[in-house]
Amino acid sequence: MKIREERYKIIFLSLLVLLVFSILIGVSFGSSYISIKNVYQFLSNRILNREIFSPTWKKNIEAIIWEIRVPRVLLSAITGGGLAISGVLMQCITKNPIADPYILGISSGASAGAVAVIIFGEATIGMLGITGGAFIGAIACGIIVFIIGTENGKNISTVRLILTGLAVSTIFSSITNILVYSAKNSNQVRSAVFWSMGSLGRAKWGELLIPFLALAIVFILSILLSKSLDILLLGDNTAKMVGMNIGRIKTIIILSSTILISILVALTGSIGFIGLIVPHICRYFCGSSHKKLLTLSILVGAIFLILCDTIARTIFPPRDIPIGIITSIIGGPFFLFMIGIKSFSFGGKNGRS
Template identity: 80%
Template sequence: MSRREGKYLFLILILSGALIFSIILGVSFGSSYIPMSDVYQFLINKVTNKEIFQVVWKKNIESIIWEIRAPRVLLSAISGGGLAISGVLMQCITKNPIADPYILGISSGASSGAVAVIVLGGASVGVLNITGGAFVGALLCGLIVFIIGTQNGKNISTVRLILTGLAVSTIFSSITNILVYSAKNSNQVRSAVFWSMGSLGRARWGEIFIPFIALVLIFSISLMLAKSLDILLLGDNTAKMVGMEVGKIKTVIILTTTLLISILVAMTGSIGFIGLIVPHICRYFCGSSHKKLLLSSLLVGGIFLIICDTIARSIFPPRDIPIGIITSIIGGPFFLFMIGKNGYSFGGEK
């Protein structure tokens, strides 16, 4: 094993440990604090279905840990990791260092779908209805961008794709604004605005299975295409010269990323900055090799969103701050710090 590979393996072990620690930390903090020792002991007992640790905590906190906080923290890890690897993929195929998972306008479509359900559905609207509306809106937006921006996969032009995404995003944002303006009461407006800024409060065990499967599937596909992604960074003409089918590769990436982001945004709303800054952080330590970049981004994205959600739940308990506010407050200055101090460039070099 080379020294570089050894450093990367050590980094992955550190990040894996940090992810586990952040999960325990996230479950511990909230409107009421639960000792971290009680959390990890209960979780180990629960997962193994054995009483490895003696029960010294109050029984009523078990439902708080398992039914409320644990699924929320796991959804944070799934969403953060999914947004991060989607950012890696979008930055690669567009060759745009400021691209993020929402560059195709998917978040705008999801917002339109969710707000339409909130405003037009009345008082009987439930969480599943809002999630379903957001998913339909996101998927519809993604398909429109794909059909127009790539001419059904025949012409994968970066400029055409970005401009189409911008135009479609503007249209759906306008639809959302019209819907909010037409809302009949302030509660509908508040719900629509809160959802559009991101929230993980809807997390339940039965609702994190689909995002998890989608993340595993898209991550696996991305790893299989890692070498092709490395070649794409050299330019489409170079990729074609070595025999790579650029159009097919980009089509697969766009469609799979659209599906993943549609599912995540439908569950959590629009959470900014993760898909933008996490890939850059990981490139600084791992370089531009996508095999390394994808795994490190998955872990860092999960850690980052868990920490942000923990802060959002803990500042003004028992109320939650929309998590998009926290990610922007932390992510924006940190991104500026990276650019200013390190002279960062897209390839991860100083």
């Protein structure tokens, strides 16, 4: 047990270092390269509000770093971490190892809302309107799934919840397709398709606070409920025997996760595979203890999406590739590899807990 705890601490500290390093890489690389040394020196001066390092870079570099790349990298970290812990939560309450944050149809609702604004109101409302439309669509989808799938929280049946999410997702996807078909020009279609595949290009300092607070609240709440989540994996009957209020726990998790994903998807579009593969990667190292799993997942998810977005920004400069393409290209084969080595379980390697 002591060896396992020491191993976990080493992994945790290594991931923290890797997160800092990935942030530096994400800020350095883009359509124009900025040396990691200059990025580190400028950020040190800016964060500490002191000129520790004498500037050896051009003044316009500071604007690129602070106004464009840092917000984008931070949004990548927040989104990656949020998708990862939502994946953990969805896999737990559905007891489905291939569940992801979008299993309740949230991304389909967001896509319908965003595409509706793109097709009918982008010229007047602007990009803020797309974000707002996506959020409204996601929340509407979440409310419908919750009301029908759980009977207003009275019956948290896993099968009923998943089937409701699938049906509602199909409906909203059909609405999105109708909207795209009704587009008046190719630019609207291109914008709709690009948004639906995910993008972090709209990141601004003013848009980071709400997703960060949502992520922090859901993470803290999940850690507080981590022992209950561990018991849920043993089955609903076992949870009832120990006196746990299953309906209340699942309702809290579903609602908090839905709000978090709605906010993230509204800002970035649908980004696949992170919420699916990251929890399994972390289970391989820490087993099924949710306190450890959630902590590692938020770090690995942040690192993974930062690096994927860096690739998306640099592979065909100055154009951005939709981030969802990169996560799918990397995530798909990796997920197949995980299945091949039989680590596809809730307890890590060979079901280890």
